[in-house]
Amino acid sequence: MKHLNNILIIGIILIVVIVAVLVLERLKTERTETALSHGGTPYNLVTTFKGDAGTSRAFTWYTKDPAAAGWLEVVKGDEAAFEGASVIKVQAADATFKTDKGKRGIHKAEVSGLEAGTVYTYRAGSGKEGEWTAAASFTTMESDMDQVTFINVTDSQGEKAADFAVWGQTLNRAVETFPAAQFIVHNGDFAEKAEDSTGWNRFFSNVTSLVARIPLMPVTGNHDEVEEQAAGFTSHFNVPDNGAKGSIAGTTYSFDYGPVHITVLNTESNLSKQAEWLKKDLAGTDQAWKIVAMHRPVYGGNRYKKVEDWAHIFDKYEVDLVLQGHNHEYSRSHPLLNGKIVTGSKKPAGTARGTVYVVTNASGNKFNAKKEDQFYHAVHFQNNKAMFAGVSVRGKMLTYEAYDVDGKRLDLFTLTH
Ligand SMILES: [Fe+2]
Known part of the structure; x- marks a missing residue:
């Protein structure tokens, strides 16, 4: 009997603790909402x-x-x-x-x-x-600007306040490391659920003063566009309206800064029409450096077969670097051309140099088990730490550096023209 009573008391205590935790979490969310917004205050x-x-x-x-x-x-x-x-x-x-x-x-x-x-x-x-x-x-950008530095992050993808706190630390560390960065490219999966407005509020409230001054250029991830719906994502960004016909407005576009042309693709829908637009976009630029940003990787920890055709277009138009996300691990390819590694002997100036594909782990708190190494991997690891990269172009050299949230540099490579 006494034994039964003890079980009952423990059970009641457990239920009270669970209810208290749930109520506190709810109050915390409401407080965040109230603090963030009232009336017409942005x-x-x-x-x-x-x-x-x-x-x-x-x-x-x-x-x-x-x-x-x-x-x-x-x-x-x-x-x-x-x-x-x-x-x-x-x-x-x-x-x-x-x-x-x-x-x-x-x-x-x-x-x-x-x-x-x-x-x-x-x-x-x-x-x-x-x-x-x-x-x-x-x-504003200087006229005849011939150099650029920007930050690349991906998959902040949080749910809880603690997840987005990590995202905030990552971007703060990135700006500390690259104080001259003129913009940020985020490779998609901003929040775990695109319809979770608390997630979006936390995404922005952790980086308020940074993204009020440094442009944040977004890429659509599979958590941002679900079943061809992306309004929760596109409602947050005012981007160039020069994208592909048939794509959701705000999910494909391109822009220039200094010597680089950056093309943002949407791996979630309208893939074949987007390929036509991609060809025109790359053919139509005479910028010295061509960079593509897309969420699911052509060459990452794994390969997204539906976008493999795009790689031939990157080859043809000599895209230098492809920024990717999705895999929540670190991956950097050798320079690739026609699906093969471009070896050192084929690299003198004037010949095809190949394209390097990177995935800069995740910038939040969610990491995947490291996928199997592939022939194209030059660097491939899972450190279970939020990461960011800085990309700098000075004349004929592009430098890419990847760091973890603690400021430790974990990868560095250069591309030359
Ligand atoms: Fe993701």
């Missing part, structure tokens, strides 16, 4: 390139009030003085979006006609007193 603010990086800048933000207006105020210089005739005022394109927590306002704005190589300071808001973001500054 949250989830992020800057991107849409037009020319030298003369324009694009922005996206959410408001809790779906009827709130969206305004952008921009001034030249690094002082937050938003008064007088010199303030550039831009009205955002306002829309609404139904999230799992209710209807929200989405606001996309682009300021153009800026001077190249110049510092600007801006704020976003509803136009009402007390409903503005903190001021942030950005620098």
Whole structure:
């Protein structure tokens, strides 16, 4: 009898503890929501390139009030003085979006006609007193810019607050390591569930001051587009509208910065029409360096067979580097051409150099078991640590460096033209 009583008491204590944990978790989520957003005050603010990086800048933000207006105020210089005739005022394109927590306002704005190589300071808001973001500054690209440094991350893919805290540490460390980075390429799978607005809020709230000034260029992952629905993802970013016909707007596009042309592909849908667009896009650029960013890898820890045709196009147009994600492990290929390794003797200037394919592990807290080594792997490991890479192009040399979240460099290679 006494034994039974003890079991009953332990059972009741267990149930009370479980309920308390669930209630606390729920309260924490609600507090995050309230702190993030009220009325017309912007949250989830992020800057991107849409037009020319030298003369324009694009922005996206959410408001809790779906009827709130969206305004952008921009001034030249690094002082937050938003008064007088010199303030550039831009009205955002306002829309609404139904999230799992209710209807929200989405606001996309682009300021153009800026001077190249110049510092600007801006704020976003509803136009009402007390409903503005903190001021942030950005620098437009210099004219005739012949170099670039950018950060590559992938698969932040969190669910819980702790997962996104790791993502925040990763991007902060990346910017500390590459303070001159002019933009960030995120290779997809932002959150575990695209419809989980708390996940998106945590994604942005861990990097607020970074992505308010450094453009974050997004790639669509299989967790961002599910069954050809990607609105939860595309609602967050204002990107170039030069993408493939038949692809969801905002999931394919290309842009230039300094000497590089970056083509962003969507591995989740519209693959064959996208190949046609890819050919035109690569044929139409005379930038010295060509880089592709896509989520599922052609050559990563494993291979996504449906996009293998794209590799022939990368070969034909001499794409230098392909940034990939999806595998949540580190993988870097030898230079490849026609599915074969380009050996050193075939590398003198003027002949085909091949394309290098990388997967920079994950930038959040989710890691996969290391896949089997393949013939194309030059470097392949699983360190179970969030990672990031910095890519720098100076004249005829591209340098890629991969680090873990603690700042330890784990890979380095160069490509030369
Ligand atoms: Fe992923």
